Amino acid sequence: MPRRHIRVTGAPEAPLRAALTALRTELGVPESFPPAAQADAERGAKAPVLPATDATDIPFLTIDPPTSTDLDQAMHLARRPGGGFRVRYAIADVAAFVVPHGPLDTETHRRVTTLYFPDGKTPLHPPTLSEDAASLLPGRTRPAALWTIDLDADGRTVAVDVHRALVRSRAKLDYEGVQRQLDSGTAEEPLALLKDIGEARERLEVERGGISLNVPEQEIVEVERDHAYTLTYRAPLPAEGWNAQISLLTGMAAAELMLAYGTGVLRTLPAAPDDGGPPGRAKPRLGEVGRLRRTAQALRIDWPHHVSYAALIRSLDPRRPHHAAFLQECTTLLRGAGYTVFRDGDLPPITTHSAVAAPYAHCTAPLRRLADRYAAELCLAAVAEQPPPDWVLAALDALPKEMAEGGRRAGAVERGCLDIVEAALLKDRVGEVFEGCVVDVEERKPTVGTVQLESPAVVARIEDADGTPLPLGERLRVRLTRADLGAAGVRFAPA
Known part of the structure; x- marks a missing residue:
């Protein structure tokens, strides 16, 4: 893995x-x-x-x-x-x-x-x-x-x-x-x-x-x-x-x-069935395809519906920041x-x-x-x-x-x-606004999820304190609310 x-x-x-x-x-x-x-x-x-x-x-x-x-x-x-x-x-x-x-x-x-x-x-x-x-x-x-x-x-x-x-x-x-x-x-x-x-x-x-x-x-x-x-x-x-x-x-x-x-x-x-590729081939888990497609869209990655997950992965260039971000998210499928x-x-x-x-x-x-x-x-x-x-x-x-x-x-x-x-890298930037993408949302608490920044290469927790569900797969401006080297780690909120 x-x-x-x-x-x-x-x-x-x-x-x-x-x-x-x-x-x-x-x-x-x-x-x-x-x-x-x-x-x-x-x-x-x-x-x-x-x-x-x-x-x-x-x-x-x-x-x-x-x-x-x-x-x-x-x-x-x-x-x-x-x-x-x-x-x-x-x-x-x-x-x-x-x-x-x-x-x-x-x-x-x-x-x-x-x-x-x-x-x-x-x-x-x-x-x-x-x-x-x-x-x-x-x-x-x-x-x-x-x-x-x-x-x-x-x-x-x-x-x-x-x-x-x-x-x-x-x-x-x-x-x-x-x-x-x-x-x-x-x-x-x-x-x-x-x-x-x-x-x-x-x-x-x-x-x-x-x-x-x-x-x-x-x-x-x-x-x-x-x-x-x-x-x-x-x-x-x-x-x-x-x-x-x-x-x-x-x-x-x-x-x-x-x-x-x-x-x-x-x-x-x-393996689990998905919407692309023949049976028995490597695929994401059932229920993950839609989430990944929304994330790909937010990261401006073209994923036509006739293209399988495996074919998409092979087309990505890890030297491109938005492709690198998507590849990082794909590691969750191997858990x-x-x-x-x-x-x-x-x-x-x-x-x-x-x-x-x-x-x-x-x-x-x-x-x-x-x-x-x-x-x-x-x-x-x-x-x-x-x-x-x-x-x-x-x-x-x-x-x-x-x-x-x-x-x-x-x-x-x-x-x-x-x-x-x-947290060590962001500790002096609390309050700043960054461009990011919501790559995961908790099913039972949709106001909490994960955001991936365009730059720097950070993936962290995000929570909307106003109670608004997070837009999975959408681009979002986020504000850094905490950068603690202790247990709290890095936290963001919608800007």
Whole structure:
């Protein structure tokens, strides 16, 4: 599920960071790992369970934000003799370091996922592992689950294998540098193929009716030298989308392996009918279409009735502010996603993720997401035609609830961070009038809703104190009535 990411680039220090510290306390975010869990991580880092297969001759590379050190994935792309492509995707083997039912394993089931704040993160695993011993850092030999996925010339999967192996990344690349190489034609073939494979997979995504939301990143930028700041949207680069297609490809392959195996954990999202597109394709929830159409109209986005939701999303340019605003609103449609466990061939009624428009599993980010470690183990067992490990089966049934609770906590962190960052930037502008669009209205209390400003890139609560229902999807001049770094956050009223 795409989330709103916030990147702080020198925002006012003291008030912002104090409020973020208070948010951590309020949500019970742990400051550190228990001593027993930390000691367990250090033991694992010194003596991991290493595989017999050596694949360190393959020149893997990683593509991540430049400051990232918790590197889950490394790839090597090649052409296949006779046509098509071979994708090798190495995923950090967390199970090589974590003892089942040990102190660290117990702590990861409590944390579930890495939590991201504008001023740092609270990791799922201690940095000893997540940013060092288990991370696929360049020049370091690491244990990994090595996926080999063969594609035909159109990018369709023709063969899948996964096994444990030692790997070594040769280079740590970032998205902007990769994009420059691809645009200038200076990328060597393993990297140049990212565009070819990524675009082929994007065409197949369109064909099956899937949707990839290019959700912009909200970024605080300095607009003047006297420490004035604003909140803007940063559009994702094409290379980020192509890189995401490799991860989606692997998640789809993992889902198919587990379905054939009869035991697994899927990421599912039910579909609902709407007013565009054939049955079974990715669609917004029933009742959301009208709201989204009114929002699109207010944001001056042309959405003809014969155009499906999926087709509209693909036509948007996240570099345009009003398109970015609409894409942010579309993330609400993915909130029904969850984890579905099945075993012993008893397949669940829903096996697909409607936005992917195919069966799908989370398996490519085990350093940052608990469920991925279990999906990896089940896929390895499926290919080896072996029973699942006992520790996997013992934890499987509780996993959906644990991941749901972790998702709610991550959502609370996201909402709290957004409120704090927006309040920090607007605290000196109370009383000012802004142009906005009402993007949501509470069903039971139509005088309360959500407004999205044209500039800065703020989404906040709005309430009409006079008792007039808010005009959903309409443009509106709004007045900032409160900007509190505490619990109240940012509030607007119709001007």
